[in-house]
Amino acid sequence: MAIMKNEIPILEFDTNPDSVLMPNHEELEIELPKKAVFAFLGDEIDRYAASHGAKIVSHFVSTTKDYPVYIVKKGNEKIALVQAPCGAGAAVQILDWLISYGSHEIISAGSCGVLSPMEENVFLVPNKALRDEGTSYHYLPPSRFVEISKNARKAIEKALQNRNLSYTEVATWSTDGFFRETKEKVEYRKSEGCSVVEMECSALAACAQMRGAVWGEILFTADTLSDTECYDERDWGKKSVSLALELCMESVLNL
Numbered sequence: 001m002a003i004m005k006n007e008i009p010i011l012e013f014d015t016n017p018d019s020v021l022m023p024n025h026e027e028l029e030i031e032l033p034k035k036a037v038f039a040f041l042g043d044e045i046d047r048y049a050a051s052h053g054a055k056i057v058s059h060f061v062s063t064t065k066d067y068p069v070y071i072v073k074k075g076n077e078k079i080a081l082v083q084a085p086c087g088a089g090a091a092v093q094i095l096d097w098l099i100s101y102g103s104h105e106i107i108s109a110g111s112c113g114v115l116s117p118m119e120e121n122v123f124l125v126p127n128k129a130l131r132d133e134g135t136s137y138h139y140l141p142p143s144r145f146v147e148i149s150k151n152a153r154k155a156i157e158k159a160l161q162n163r164n165l166s167y168t169e170v171a172t173w174s175t176d177g178f179f180r181e182t183k184e185k186v187e188y189r190k191s192e193g194c195s196v197v198e199m200e201c202s203a204l205a206a207c208a209q210m211r212g213a214v215w216g217e218i219l220f221t222a223d224t225l226s227d228t229e230c231y232d233e234r235d236w237g238k239k240s241v242s243l244a245l246e247l248c249m250e251s252v253l254n255l
Contacts, residue, residue, distance in 0.1 A: 040110030088203035129202035136206035152216025155254035
């Protein structure tokens with residue numbers, strides 16, 4: 001094991017999976033279910049938990065807030081349910097923690113911006129993500145794209161098919177720079193095959209891959225950058241939030 005050194009710090013990678021501070025450093029007396037839903041769906045997580053008799057078994061404590069860790073039952077299966085925070089660094093911190101306490105089959109969901117003309121509230125399944133964020137480079141050696149688990153994609157697509165929902169597999173652009181999606185970069189990413197943009201997919205995929213977990217994501221279209229002269233936030237895909245969470249639950253059960 002050794003550090004792959006580079007003149008550019010973000011391109012340096014340490015092959016050692018152990019770190020000074022491991023995600024389960026608190027040594028909490030909890031064992032999370034193998035299956036988990038970790039979704040960028042805001043207050044919908046708490047509403048779903050309340051309406052389905054979920055129990056809080058722990059909290060992920062951060063400087064932003066304490067994130068409840070729910071356990072919800074679907075048939076005979078227990079599923080961990082946690083709200084995902086915006087941004088690769090914050091999201092991966094919680095995902096790594098969930099994996100360390102026992103969740104190894106995880107489905108996420110969240111909105112995305114479209115780079116080419118596409119209606120709002122369309123469901124998509126990313127098959128690879130362009131790594132234009134910083135977090136993934138701490139989990140996998142440098143590369144342009146990271147692949148998304150085929151097993152997770154199949155589980156998600158089965159859930160979509162069962163509801164007769166149309167979908168498309170896409171490549172997504174994961175970026176830290178919400179306000180740095182320039183006209184030139186949008187066109188560049190489109191030329192590389194990216195149809196949509198969001199902020200966490202490549203980092204979550206890298207974390208899961210490095211930790212040996214299965215992870216996939218359901219995306220739904222929100223704002224549009226397809227006309228770089230006239231940005232349109234539309235309604236941020238709000239109509240898809242509740243259904244996206246139901247699809248997460250169904251997808252994780254398919255794993």
